[in-house]
Amino acid sequence: MSEDIYKEIILDHYRNPRNKGSLSNAEISAQDNNPVCGDRLSIDIKLEDNVVSDIKFDGEGCAISQSSASILTEMLMGKTVDELSKFTKDELLEELGTPSLGPARIKCALLSLKVLKMGTYQYLGAELPSDSDN
Amino acid sequence: MSSDIFQDIKNDFPIFSNQINGKDFVYLDSAATTQKPNDVIDSVVHYYKNCNSNIHRGIYSISIEATELYEDARSNIGKFINAKSSHEIVFTRNATEAVNLVANTWASQNLKEGDSIILTEMEHHSNLVPWQILAKKLNLKLNFIEIQPDGELILDKLDNLFQENAKFLSLTHVSNVLGTINPIKDIISKAHEHGITTLVDAAQSVPHMPVDVQDLDSDFFVFSGHKMLGPSGIGVLHAKKTLLENMEPFLYGGDMISNVSLREAQWNDVPWKFEAGTPNIAGAIGLGKAVDYLNQIGMDVIHKHEQELYNYAIDRFSELKDFKIFGLENKHSTGGVISFSYSDFHPHDIATILDGESIAVRAGHHCAQPLMEKLGVPATTRASFYVYNDTSDIDKLFNGLQKVRSVLT
Numbered sequence: 446m447s448e449d450i451y452k453e454i455i456l457d458h459y460r461n462p463r464n465k466g467s468l469s470n471a472e473i474s475a476q477d478n479n480p481v482c483g484d485r486l487s488i489d490i491k492l493e494d495n496v497v498s499d500i501k502f503d504g505e506g507c508a509i510s511q512s513s514a515s516i517l518t519e520m521l522m523g524k525t526v527d528e529l530s531k532f533t534k535d536e537l538l539e540e541l542g543t544p545s546l547g548p549a550r551i552k553c554a555l556l557s558l559k560v561l562k563m564g565t566y567q568y569l570g571a572e573l574p575s576d577s578d579n
Numbered sequence: 580m581s582s583d584i585f586q587d588i589k590n591d592f593p594i595f596s597n598q599i600n601g602k603d604f605v606y607l608d609s610a611a612t613t614q615k616p617n618d619v620i621d622s623v624v625h626y627y628k629n630c631n632s633n634i635h636r637g638i639y640s641i642s643i644e645a646t647e648l649y650e651d652a653r654s655n656i657g658k659f660i661n662a663k664s665s666h667e668i669v670f671t672r673n674a675t676e677a678v679n680l681v682a683n684t685w686a687s688q689n690l691k692e693g694d695s696i697i698l699t700e701m702e703h704h705s706n707l708v709p710w711q712i713l714a715k716k717l718n719l720k721l722n723f724i725e726i727q728p729d730g731e732l733i734l735d736k737l738d739n740l741f742q743e744n745a746k747f748l749s750l751t752h753v754s755n756v757l758g759t760i761n762p763i764k765d766i767i768s769k770a771h772e773h774g775i776t777t778l779v780d781a782a783q784s785v786p787h788m789p790v791d792v793q794d795l796d797s798d799f800f801v802f803s804g805h806k807m808l809g810p811s812g813i814g815v816l817h818a819k820k821t822l823l824e825n826m827e828p829f830l831y832g833g834d835m836i837s838n839v840s841l842r843e844a845q846w847n848d849v850p851w852k853f854e855a856g857t858p859n860i861a862g863a864i865g866l867g868k869a870v871d872y873l874n875q876i877g878m879d880v881i882h883k884h885e886q887e888l889y890n891y892a893i894d895r896f897s898e899l900k901d902f903k904i905f906g907l908e909n910k911h912s913t914g915g916v917i918s919f920s921y922s923d924f925h926p927h928d929i930a931t932i933l934d935g936e937s938i939a940v941r942a943g944h945h946c947a948q949p950l951m952e953k954l955g956v957p958a959t960t961r962a963s964f965y966v967y968n969d970t971s972d973i974d975k976l977f978n979g980l981q982k983v984r985s986v987l988t
Contacts, residue, residue, distance in 0.1 A: 450931065451986050459987070483944065483957025484925075505957070507925035508987065550931060 450550065451508065452542040458512035463519055466501045473529075475564030476504075479556050484510040488518070488560045495526050502560075507553050509546070514557035516540055521561070529565045534558055584876055585884055588967050591616040591872075595967065602937035605972045610755050610783060610916050610963035611941055612805045615865075619808055622868040623861045633857055635834055649860050652867025653850075659870045660800070661791040662817055669823070669850040670863050673814035674782040675705040677801035678749070680816055680829040680853065681778055682709040685799070686747060687717070688827060689776070694746040695720035697775070699732055699761075700953055701754045704946040706780045710749060724750070726953060730757035730906030734766070741773040748777045752784035756945045756961065757906035758889075758916035760784070764795050771796065776822075782806055786965070787885060787915045789878040792817055804862060808966075809869035813862030816853070823849040830855040873966075881966055886914035888964045892973045893917075899980055905954055918945075918959040921980060922988075926960040929983050936979040 468474075468489035476487035484506030491499040500521055502514040517537055521529060537558055538546075546554055566573045589595040592614045595604055606614060632642040634649050654665035662668060671677040690696070696710050700723050714721050722740050725733045748770045753760050767777045778799035784790055786807035792800050799822070804813040828835055828846055832855040838845045846852045873881065889912065896902050901922040906912065921929055926942035933940055941961040944951045951957060962976060 449935070451928075456987070483951070485957075507927040509928070550927065553927060 450543045450546055454516065454540075454542055455508060455512040458515040459508040462502075462511060462515040464501050464515065465503060467503050468499060468501050473526075473564040473568045475560050475567060477556065477560050477563060479506070479510065479552055484553060484556055486510060486514055486556050486560050488514070488557065488564055490521070490529075490564065492526065497521050497524050497529070502557065506556075509550055509553040510556045513537065513541060513554045514560075517557045517561065526565065526568065529561060530569065530571075532558070532561065584880065585966065585969060589969075591618070592967050593617060593620070599937045600935060603975075605936075605938040605975045607962040607964065607968065607972060607976060608939045608941045609786075609806070609965035609968075610945075610961065612811065613786065613808050613965055614967060615810070616808055616869075616872050618872050619810065619865045619868045623810060623865045626861045626864050634860055635851070645860060648864045648867070649858075652863045652870075655867040655870050656815060657817075659874070660785060660817060661793050663793060664820060666848075666850055667817055667820050667823065669816040669818070669853045670858050671801075671814045671816050671853075672812055672859070673803040673805070674780060674801040675803075675814075677799075677814055677816035678706055678778070678780065679709050681799050681801075681818075682713045684826045684829050685776070685822060686713055690717055690719055690746055692718040693720070694744050695722050697722050697724065697740055697745055697748040697750075697770075699724040699750045700726045701730070701732070701757070701759065701947065701950050702749075702751055703755055703780065703782070704948070705782075706749055706751060706778075707949070720744070726950070728954075729908040730754060730759045731909055731911065732759075732761055732766075734762070737766070737769055741770060741775060745773060745775050748775050749780070750778075751780040751782075752790075753781075753787070753913050754906075754916075754947075754950075755783050756916070756918050756947050756950055756959065757909065758783075758912040758914065758918075759906060759909055760788075760911045760913055762911075763797070767796055783913070783915070786873075787878075787913050788882040798822055804866035804869065807866075807869055808872055809866035810859075810862045813859045813866050815866075820849060823853070826853075828852050828855065832856045834858075876966060882913070884966065885964050888968055888970065888973060889914035889917065891970050892962070892976075895973055895977050896980075899977070900984075902980070905959060915965070916961060916963045918961045920956060920959060921983065924983060924987050926958045928987060929960045929980070932983045932986050933976070933979045936975065936982060938976055938979045940976075 471489035472492040473490035478485050486504035488502045500518045502518050594614050630641040630644040632645050634646040653668050657665035657668045752763050770777050776798045779797040781800055781802040785802040800817040802815050805811040835847050835852050835855040836844045837847045903920045905918045930940050930942035943958050
């Protein structure tokens, strides 16, 4: 682990976050903290015909957690609720371009995905699978 | 004069002969745990290679040697903090276990519904959570000595806190985040005037400065071996002997008994009454060696060395833009710890980029979340010093911090 994890895409989204803010009347809405480092993240999603029509994230934290959230929001636009519930960590990590983050920082990268899954399962009224944050 | 002692000191610590990420290793996280000198490692290896056996019961030669080494370590550690007797030294796993021991024995026996426990806002979770649990169990109140933004305790309301059924005070000697040295001798003396029993969390003081438990007059006093060059898994509870004698045991089993029948048992003398089961023999021996090593340098010399490093660092870092040290105005700092924020860079990003330069610092809440809240930050980056650090480590940290800025902006 070193500065190698700070790929251009991560730094780009860290400096210029996309879709930052919140949405009122969002169908899907969730937030969580990473207690180890104090990262805080919320995601709001508007749906139209079961498809993501608008998405915002808000929060504060390290470059990895915040850029990962920004990148995730771009990836989710136009996806169906079913696709949200099936979205995998590998898809996100591949986009981040940092497959080997190490155990300490991978939680930062996956915080946004965890919040997405919490919100999506809550919307579906389903139980969150226990391995959902892995 | 002190610089001569510290010049070649890294050679005593084998970890510094390794390169990490292809660079010389700069270790600035000694408040979390310390590196181990050859003397300590060799003493642990010696035990396992030459006299590995159980203590206090073997009749054969190596068991006698192991018992001697274990008990010599106890008296060595007792002298190091100027305990009245080595029988006041109880070996535990660490400071945390020692706090839990007191919570589960003395405090459970002597505190009752409506009594209050006094803590401070700067406690490590290890000296907070055990008291929260006990308070819930026994319906006790928790009251807190507040801190000022510069990291010093607000002591002028002490008389109010010490009224109102206050029976027990547990506080840290030195803050693990800010390095503040609390005036615990005065606080303890005032507590005693009100009949309050005291516990001192000395995990961050005993490794870094001369400490005299008789002078402080603490009732209970706890610290961890791994923060003072010793092995992990060994810690110490010091307590006044009369207290120990009147306390129920913490854990029950072998070695802590004097006589056992099928339906009942009598307890061994102190301190062994509190050391049920086979203890961490190698750990105790290693900690005894660590104390020898620290004594060779001298605790006052170590304290001065850390303060020199602290002053050098503050001077160096004043050149950095948007660099803020927490508790900088504090005149009562050990000098062993610098907690800082740097622009709006997150501590985890700072620590990760420094790791790429082979510099180890701590990033996070340092097991002191209430204090972080008080400082108004979710986390800080912390650099902490010890005997093996020198100004070149601080220079490398300075360069590393410049790299942080260039990567993130």
